[in-house]
Amino acid sequence: MITKLTGGRIYDPAHGIDGEIHDIYVRDGRIVDAPVDGKINDEVDLRGKVVMAGAIDMHTHIGGGKINIARTMLPEDHAADVVARTELMRSGCGHAAPSTLTAGYRYAEMGYTAGFEPAILPINARQAHMEMGDTPIIDKGGYAMLGSDDYLLRMMAANNDQEAINNYVAWIINHTQAIGIKVVNPGGINAFKFNQRKLDLDEKNKYYNVSPREILMRLARAVKELGVPHPLHVHGCNLGVPGNLGTTLDTMEGIEGLPMHMTHIQFHSYGTEGDFKFSSGAAEIAESINRNKNITVDVGQILFGQTVTASGDTMRQFAGSPHAHPNKYVCMDIECDAGCGVVPFKYKDQSYVNALQWMIGLETFLMVDDPWRIFLTTDHPNGAPFTSYPHLIKLLMDKSFRNDTLSTLHPEAQKASHLATLDREYTLYDIAIMTRAGAAKLVGLADRGHLGVGGAADITVYTDNPDREKMFSKPDYVFKDGTMVVKDGDLINVTWGTTHVVKPEYDSSVEVELKKYFDRYHTQKMGNFKMSDDEIVDDGRGSLTVQPLHKGGKV
Amino acid sequence: MTESSEAKIWHEIASPFCGIASDDLTIKVEGNTVTVEENGDAVTKKGFETPITDLQPRINGEQVSLEQAVNHAAELLTQSKQPVIGGLATDVNGLRAAMALADKSRATVDSMDSDSAFRNILVLQDTGWMVTTLTEVRNRVDLLVVVGSDIEVDYPRFFERMVWNKESMFDQDIASRQVVYLGKAPSGDASTSPAGKKAQVLTCDDADLPEVVSVLRALVNGKQIQAEQVGGIAVADLAKLAEQLKQAAYSVITWASGSMTFDHAETSIQVLCEMIKELNAETRSNGLPLGGKDGSTSVYNVSSWQSGFPMRTSFNRGFPDYDPYLSDSKKMLANGEVDVLVWVSSFNVSRTPPESTTPTVVIGRSGMTFNQEPEVFIPVGVPGIDHAGRTFRGDSSVAVPLRKLRDSGLPSTFDVLSAIELAMPN
Structure with a gap:
């Protein structure tokens, strides 16, 4: 069964293709060469259409304990966006913390074919994967959170060698079914349990005498040496604190050239200048990113309206809880592993701080030169729900729209930003890099994010429209693994995507100490902590895709 | 159905019958007959051994x-x-x-x-809470306050596994842990330390618990209380408990909403949860809602x-x-x-x-x-x-x-x- 997609204008940055017209052939869910005998079974006319690979959200909170707390605690937010059952789709709810089923449908309807949960607490991995297992159509995966877990901090306090740390990190990736490692407020979630209320880059955890900088070095090295393609994913110190800019610069410069991904950098780019003692640090941050080629970032753009912030950063979420809107929040210490904080929040365009946050995010997008090293996120749902991506794309691609919006915001904030002077407009090729080719490369997905022969047939087709929000809201077609799942913006098929993982090798002797640790201190046995491959496959709907490691990594 | 009479022994089996889901059970299976061989209790034995x-x-x-x-x-x-x-x-x-x-x-x-679960969910949805989990309790708790619940009935191994465990990974002196019951008295000795230290018990009727927890919260916040007694408990004893909570490095306040069957118990749970948030201005304190059987x-x-x-x-x-x-x-x-x-x-x-x-x-x-x-x-x-x-x-x-x-x-x-x-x- 060969399907020919005829005559589309192709944007495939992985192969340097920028708007060339050519045909694509699809067989058994993969992109294939044109058949030698010319025989095709089906043809879709894409003449005049814009064709890209399916989009990949490399940082979106779609599964796990904290987002499920957000769902449970926000009935009033769901009430305005309940979704009825159809012949094809289950009912559910949307907006800030959508139900898993609705999240999958809506991602697909927007042309997204993969999403990665960035903060899987190892102890909560089973829940995260069960929720993602109930998220239809898109592929998924996640980054396991380390850095505040007592096991790592004990190893570091005991001055264990890097090899031992590498073994532990590989073991965690394997048994939480992850594709990367994330660190959140390095050591800070742990320090909060000892009643420390802030932890700067060189401050020590008062029990372990270990600093965030040391944790970052150990984990960044482990990820590199194991050959895990996704660089260490870092939610830095001091999220949201005015003046955190200096720490962020120090974090990026201080990693000694190791690959590192700084996530939702917007929340870490604040100065203390001006009457409000809150200013944009985007220019200095962008300059540092441009200079340090080992660094990648996603923005964590905020957009105005009601949302909910859900983070592993208990320390900073507790500090932010007085700003909760509506006035309720959850903070949790979790299993000597990590923690979480869930704080509903409303970003207001007439708030000086929120307006400037909006500008800082956009300044960062526009001042980082290389679209292969910056990624389009709202840190869903923390900056805004993922359904606002088409609006964000329009802000990036359309300068007059951007400046018109800017002119309506808090006037003092407008004066504090030089966003209006930035002329750059993202091109379709830039968007394809940021949301497809670059994202696949960053996450380590060898067969996704591109339209070359052998790649998965995850393909999104748009009608070119100068209103980029309209264009990116409703693709003409979305193909997932070769199956047409969306036609004219509407879902026509529900399929189930795979779970992407990596399987770096570890020395099985690592389990000797781990077993003792679980037996002595935990309330769960090591054997029950480990998630088996079968649990992902579950009742047959799920599947695992093991992505290749970088050279030097051992599978 | 297997007719095999050969026994099979399973280790590290988790119990789905009780909310703490102990997963260290040893289970013997012969044909369809299941026996809990090690680490069983009244709840898990009934759960596993009820015949087909x-x-x-x-x-x-x-x-x-x-x-x-x-x-x-x-x-x-x-x-x-x-x-x-x-x-x-x-x-x-x-x-x-x-x-x-x-x-x-x-x-x-x-x-x-649901009746039990909603006493907690309504609080979560209205004001939220700060809570912790079992492994944190096992390693960190220095003061455990049990409110309105006789927890050893439904969670027989809670104290053995979470409070009187042998060691904490933070070198805490386990014997120094304090346990206080507020409301119901414990029906057994599970809360007594291995060295024989009994829990402090401040009893009151369920109907008085809303008032008692409100006074405790007021005392934590430094408010003056005119009354000398509330629900039969001396305010001086509650003031001492408030002081213990403020002095503790990691207090845990636990309740089993299933045993809080008085009208609108969710409002008492809410008062406790707001008090916990207030304690966290200076020190660490967390709730532990027990449920989930x-x-x-x-x-x-x-x-x-x-x-x-x-x-x-x-x-x-x-x-x-x-x-x-x-x-x-x-x-x-x-x-x-x-x-x-x-x-x-x-x-x-x-x-x-x-x-x-x-x-x-x-x-x-x-x-x-x-x-x-x-x-x-x-x-x-x-x-x-x-x-x-x-x-x-x-x-x-x-x-x-x-x-x-x-x-x-x-x-x-x-x-x-x-x-x-x-x-x-x-």
């Missing part, structure tokens, strides 16, 4: 095939205008199937432990991720419609609002549906007996004995894997509910 009786489904008391029973249940749901899928004591996959069936049949979902923590988790809302959600209008009062299935049944009840109870044979004249389908653990024979009874296996599965611990962060220990041939709740869904016309 029925293997055959029944319609109005007559034995039928599984297919006949499934078709009959599907027909009832197809004709129904306001069905309820209640009970919901099962594993995650059973709950996934229940949610899918509820969506298709426009049913209301509710759990047999027979899979009840799994219910609100699965319901929330699939629909956005916890149980007591109706799909009657084609979309999730959450109302913790109107969709209380007990009230709905009593008011004659339900025309078909599907009762799911795959853990505990004594948890049968409430008596009513409503046509009832029971998807129940084999061995269940009824005062009132349901229209349809489909005996199912137990998650964690007859089939693999997963269940959430009461603290919600940990989902434990459940193993298949024997081959009884009984279908799972997932199998049966999925078959009913499939048998219904689109």
